Amino acid sequence: MLWFLLTLGPLFTALVVGLTRIRTDKKHRVRTGRTIPNAPVEILVPLKGRIPEQETILKSLLEQRYPNYHVVFVLESEEDPGNAIVNELCEGYSHARKVISGISHECAQKNHSLVAGVRSLRPETEMIVFCDSTNAAAPDWLEYFTAPLRAGDAQVVTTFRAFDPRPATLAGVCQAIYASFILILLMFKPKPWGGATGILRRTFETLDVAKVWSHTVVAGLVGKR
Numbered sequence: 001m002l003w004f005l006l007t008l009g010p011l012f013t014a015l016v017v018g019l020t021r022i023r024t025d026k027k028h029r030v031r032t033g034r035t036i037p038n039a040p041v042e043i044l045v046p047l048k049g050r051i052p053e054q055e056t057i058l059k060s061l062l063e064q065r066y067p068n069y070h071v072v073f074v075l076e077s078e079e080d081p082g083n084a085i086v087n088e089l090c091e092g093y094s095h096a097r098k099v100i101s102g103i104s105h106e107c108a109q110k111n112h113s114l115v116a117g118v119r120s121l122r123p124e125t126e127m128i129v130f131c132d133s134t135n136a137a138a139p140d141w142l143e144y145f146t147a148p149l150r151a152g153d154a155q156v157v158t159t160f161r162a163f164d165p166r167p168a169t170l171a172g173v174c175q176a177i178y179a180s181f182i183l184i185l186l187m188f189k190p191k192p193w194g195g196a197t198g199i200l201r202r203t204f205e206t207l208d209v210a211k212v213w214s215h216t217v218v219a220g221l222v223g224k225r
Contacts, residue, residue, distance in 0.1 A: 036150035039126040041069040041142065041198075044117035046101075046110050047133035050081045057136045058085070062093045064142040070095045072120060073133075074113040076103060082133075111213040118210050121201070128204055131196040146198055155203040159195045 043061055051057075061071050071093075073086045077100060090096045099120050104112030114130060121128070127149050129142070148154040160183050165172025204210075 036147060038066060038068045038143075039146075039150055040122070040124045041066065041127045041129060041146060042121055042125045043069065043071045043129045043131050043142070044074060044114060045071060045131050045133050046074045046113035046117070047082050047086070048076060048080060048109075050085070051134060053136075054082065054133075055085055055089075057134065058089055060137045060139075061131065062089060062096055063139060064137065065139050066142040066146075069142060070097065070122065070125075072097055072099055072117050074099045074101050074117045076101055076109060076113065107214050108217040111216060115210045115213050118204070126201055127198060128201055129196060129198040135195055145196065149198055149200055155200050157198045159197075 045058070045061060047058075058073070073089070073096065075083055075086060075098065077083075083098075086098050090098050097120075099113075099116050101109075101113040101116035103109070106112075107115075118128065127146055129146070131137075145157060145159060148157050160179075165176055199209075
């Protein structure tokens with residue numbers, strides 16, 4: 001009983017503080033996202049293979065309510081099973097294009113693909129968003145997500161995927177609870193996380209992130225210098 005009470009106290013405190021910060025952050029994003037000039041953005045989306053509802057998911061990234069952005073789909077090769085759908089999307093959306101990265105020999109394939117995407121950036125691009133190819137995005141996601149960058153409040157922003165188990169199996173519910181606690185912990189010590197990461201292009205280049213990615217197996221923004 002004693003150990004239960006000792007454990008419950010810190011967990012309850014973390015829960016309250018974390019949820020408060022999450023709520024405050026959401027209010028900030030909604031307030032500022034509609035008033036800041038829309039700087040040029042490119043979304044880099046590495047993908048491999050086919051998944052259910054892939055076309056719907058990728059279209060959600062192409063149908064953002066943001067006037068000045070492009071989406072770059074990065075594939076390992078033309079033979080990738082996802083190549084056909086990417087070709088269709090690039091034909092149907094003028095702000096979409098494809099990059100073939102080739103096979104990696106010095107780092108993780110995803111890292112290699114991201115670096116290939118960075119090398120294809122347009123000269124006018126000011127912000128880079130790295131996004132997983134498995135996450136559907138709401139139409140105003142890009143506007144809200146990049147708001148702190150456009151406001152000058154941050155140089156790097158990150159997001160977190162919600163997990164909604166359907167059907168609600170025991171394993172699925174446990175994973176949802178686990179993800180919720182991870183999100184709360186990240187509010188205490190923010191760091192780039194899965195789903196998507198946005199960064200000012202000048203910051204990305206100053207830190208020479210592409211060089212770090214080219215010799216590692218983790219597609220994170222933190223590496224040895």
